[in-house]
Amino acid sequence: MLKACYSIRMRAAERSPELGEKHISGGERIGSKSQVEPIVKQLLKKASNHSRGDADFIQITVEKIAHDQIQYISPLEVTTVEEASIEKARSEARKILTSLGVSEHALDVAFHQLSSNQNLRGAIILNSKTGLRLDERGQKGVRVSRIDWQDADGDLNERVGEALALASKVANSPFTIAELCWSDDPDYVTGYVSNRGIGYVRITPLKRDGCESGGRVYFVSDEVELESFINYLESVPVLIRRD
Ligand code: PML
Ligand code: MG
Ligand code: MG
Ligand code: MG
Known part of the structure; x- marks a missing residue:
């Protein structure tokens, strides 16, 4: 049986007086179950210490996807x-x-x-x-x-x-x-x-x-x-x- 995969996505923002919410960073990854934790860490790192600013909101979404839905290009x-x-x-x-x-x-x-x-x-x-x-x-x-x-x-x-x-x-x-x-x-x-x-x-x-x-x-x-x-x-x- 094929193993499940996970989509892991991140978006980070900063409250800004001029913009309301200022976009800081986004990230998209797909990994197997055992890769979820290191990927979450990598995305957290990407959102932090960013040249666009200091994120005060970071959202990471982990979602299961079926192998047979994946397209390879x-x-x-x-x-x-x-x-x-x-x-x-x-x-x-x-x-x-x-x-x-x-x-x-x-x-x-x-x-x-x-x-x-x-x-x-x-x-x-x-x-x-x-x-x-x-x-x-x-x-x-x-x-x-x-x-x-x-x-x-x-x-x-x-x-x-x-x-x-x-x-x-x-x-x-x-x-x-x-x-x-x-x-x-x-x-x-x-x-x-x-x-x-x-x-x-x-x-x-x-x-x-x-x-x-x-x-x-x-x-x-x-x-x-x-x-x-x-x-x-x-x-x-x-x-x-x-x-
Ligand atoms: C980004 O910073 O998110 C966009 C980078 C676009 C160019 C990347 C490259 O050097 O090929
Ligand atoms: Mg950018
Ligand atoms: Mg970006
Ligand atoms: Mg690389």
Whole structure:
């Protein structure tokens, strides 16, 4: 008989006079019963000592998932582009996204959102042509959940491994045209553009050091079935494995 698996997810926040609740950190893991305790410890550690602030609320949810619900997918290929300035890096990101069919207007909306939003817990979903925001989640956004590597992620550091797993799940949906992300952490200026054709293209620097605005934008096709897309991102358990 197949053993049970657990989804373990974390979200941490800080009370803030300006923002009400300030998003500090989130984390997504999947593990067997014996891995739950070390994973909870790892997520607690991730939520504490965070560059975005001192979490005064940490929620960790542990939930059993059935083995036969898990989908297995391959990670996107990783490449890295280093540019001499933020302007050049953003212009490279725009060039790649344009070549994938994202309109100028949708790019303007996406860059504006990620440059001005300091408190996004999950992603923003945009129509890749009209630039219209399709989810109605506000600051909560849509958070990719129930995702992890099946075994070790190779030589990646924790941040890159997590971001690559999330991006690989997103890119695997037939509704995804592309993704744009840069971190909301003030001490991390690298971001990426991704889709199933180009892979995971890391681009640096996409913002200035010290800046806390960032997040994720998913550009989707006109054919998107929004409810099923969001359900896939949030609820379908996915393990990433190298073939
Ligand atoms: C994050 O900090 O949560 C997002 C990181 C995105 C880029 C990770 C990388 O360097 O590939
Ligand atoms: Mg985070
Ligand atoms: Mg790792
Ligand atoms: Mg962050």
